[in-house]
Amino acid sequence: MKMGHFFILLEFVFLIAMCGSDSGEVKPLPPYDLTGKLADTYSKYQEKSISDRRFKHSELVPLINKLGANFEVEKAGKSIEGRDIYLVKTGKGPIKVLLWSQMHGDESTATMALLDIFNFLGQNDEFDALRQQLREQLTIYFIPMLNPDGAERFERRNALGIDLNRDAQRLQCPESQLLKRIRDQTDADWGFNLHDQSRYYAAGSKANTATLSFLAPAYNEQKEINQVRGDAMRLIGWMNTQLQPLIPGKIAKYYDGFEPRAFGDNIQKWGTSTVLIESGGLANDREKQEIRKFNYLALLTAMDAIANRRYAPVSLDAYNKIPFNNGNAFHDLILREVEVEKEGNWYMVDIAFRNNERDMDGNREFYYRSSVSDIGDLSIFYAYEDFPGKGYRAVPGKTYPEVLPNINALKKLDASKLWREGYTSVRLQVVPQGQLYSQYPLQLLSGNGNPETDIISGTNPALLLQKDGQTRFVVVNGFLFDVQEGVKWERY
Numbered sequence: 001m002k003m004g005h006f007f008i009l010l011e012f013v014f015l016i017a018m019c020g021s022d023s024g025e026v027k028p029l030p031p032y033d034l035t036g037k038l039a040d041t042y043s044k045y046q047e048k049s050i051s052d053r054r055f056k057h058s059e060l061v062p063l064i065n066k067l068g069a070n071f072e073v074e075k076a077g078k079s080i081e082g083r084d085i086y087l088v089k090t091g092k093g094p095i096k097v098l099l100w101s102q103m104h105g106d107e108s109t110a111t112m113a114l115l116d117i118f119n120f121l122g123q124n125d126e127f128d129a130l131r132q133q134l135r136e137q138l139t140i141y142f143i144p145m146l147n148p149d150g151a152e153r154f155e156r157r158n159a160l161g162i163d164l165n166r167d168a169q170r171l172q173c174p175e176s177q178l179l180k181r182i183r184d185q186t187d188a189d190w191g192f193n194l195h196d197q198s199r200y201y202a203a204g205s206k207a208n209t210a211t212l213s214f215l216a217p218a219y220n221e222q223k224e225i226n227q228v229r230g231d232a233m234r235l236i237g238w239m240n241t242q243l244q245p246l247i248p249g250k251i252a253k254y255y256d257g258f259e260p261r262a263f264g265d266n267i268q269k270w271g272t273s274t275v276l277i278e279s280g281g282l283a284n285d286r287e288k289q290e291i292r293k294f295n296y297l298a299l300l301t302a303m304d305a306i307a308n309r310r311y312a313p314v315s316l317d318a319y320n321k322i323p324f325n326n327g328n329a330f331h332d333l334i335l336r337e338v339e340v341e342k343e344g345n346w347y348m349v350d351i352a353f354r355n356n357e358r359d360m361d362g363n364r365e366f367y368y369r370s371s372v373s374d375i376g377d378l379s380i381f382y383a384y385e386d387f388p389g390k391g392y393r394a395v396p397g398k399t400y401p402e403v404l405p406n407i408n409a410l411k412k413l414d415a416s417k418l419w420r421e422g423y424t425s426v427r428l429q430v431v432p433q434g435q436l437y438s439q440y441p442l443q444l445l446s447g448n449g450n451p452e453t454d455i456i457s458g459t460n461p462a463l464l465l466q467k468d469g470q471t472r473f474v475v476v477n478g479f480l481f482d483v484q485e486g487v488k489w490e491r492y
């Protein structure tokens with residue numbers, strides 16, 4: 001079947017589904033599965049040259065410069081340090097849509113998704129009917145990487161140390177002025193404010209990470225709902241319905257307190273229906289490449305919905321029923337109900353770790369510096385990795401007596417044997433800069449360094465997990481290892 005016919009058929013099925021709904025509540029609509037089709041074909045459009053979060057402006061610019069005839073590219077302004085900020089425009093429709101990403105320099109997931117969307121919009125294939133419709137109905141303005149100076153350092157704020165998302169009223173920074181000017185010039189009907197949030201948020205009170213969080217920001221203290229904000233809520237309700245089959249339970253709603261200095265809140269106030277999208281956490285996706293895909297899907301799903309007014313009949317309830325972000329509910333690892341010793345007595349505790357990132361020189365790579373993030377009764381918290389530790393004792397490991405010259409010497413050791421003998425740390429004459437491979441199964445110490453042995457919040461103890469006097473597992477730099485499985489050094 002030709003794609004054009006296919007979409008007309010979808011429209012028909014969709015209209016029937018809508019007419020049959022008295023309450024206005026939109027039920028999941030299996031016949032309308034654009035989002036699923038986009039998911040199935042995503043890898044065709046993924047911009048493969050960018051595959052981790054710490055890419056820089058210099059890596060983005062060539063990708064923008066090579067955009068084809070479907071796009072108009074303009075240097076819209078400069079950052080404080082003189083980096084060009086681009087405005088990419090496509091389509092010629094009456095509905096204006098404005099998307100801006102990475103106003104916080106270390107929140108790059110959506111920028112990657114925008115590159116994928118550029119690839120999608122720039123090709124010709126079975127989705128041409130959709131592309132044509134988007135171009136005829138919408139004029140889409142993209143500002144990818146609004147804060148390139150922050151991206152350079154992979155930090156939230158700009159070169160002036162200002163949080164651009166608290167500068168919507170004072171407009172002191174050129175980046176903020178640019179966003180305000182483009183919002184006003186386009187008088188955008190729709191705005192997409194694209195961010196990353198902590199990967200430790202849960203979606204509501206279940207053990208699901210908040211992989212995507214949405215918000216239709218409030219435009220006043222009373223959190224009133226006018227047509228502008230209501231439409232943003234309806235659109236989010238639609239997006240949630242379409243995305244749920246792909247990330248069930250992992251979509252949340254951001255807290256909607258009014259922040260008078262923030263852009264989302266103000267842009268909503270200025271008359272643009274504004275949707276905040278926050279990319280959070282997902283298991284086995286530290287570089288957020290899966291979450292990037294969900295951004296791509298969320299945004300294309302939204303554009304299709306705007307072009308076809310699919311959001312219009314959606315009830316506000318579809319938005320309101322999305323669970324709130326549950327802040328800091330996740331840890332990377334929780335050892336449940338293990339015993340620890342203090343002053344000769346043993347106590348049952350849960351011990352949580354987080355694998356904190358530390359940037360290397362140049363902010364292009366990072367290493368982990370993990371720490372105990374909490375201890376005690378952690379039964380209300382969730383973990384990316386849970387260790388059922390009943391019957392285990394958690395004991396700080398010892399330091400191997402010999403000082404090794406380098407990493408190669410380390411890799412000749414039998415880690416399992418050392419663990420069984422109670423060693424978790426090794427001294428090296430030279431520890432590589434930043435401990436790039438800090439997921440080593442043995443804690444690396446400098447020549448005269450000593451391991452941390454206190455098990456309290458903020459420390460990074462390497463632990464033996466012992467049962468019946470035998471070491472069965474170890475925790476090194478917040479990562480859990482199974483002694484029986486041993487170590488494959490070629491991984492490091």
Ligand SMILES: [Zn+2]
Pocket residue numbers: 104107195196
């Ligand atoms: Zn942000």
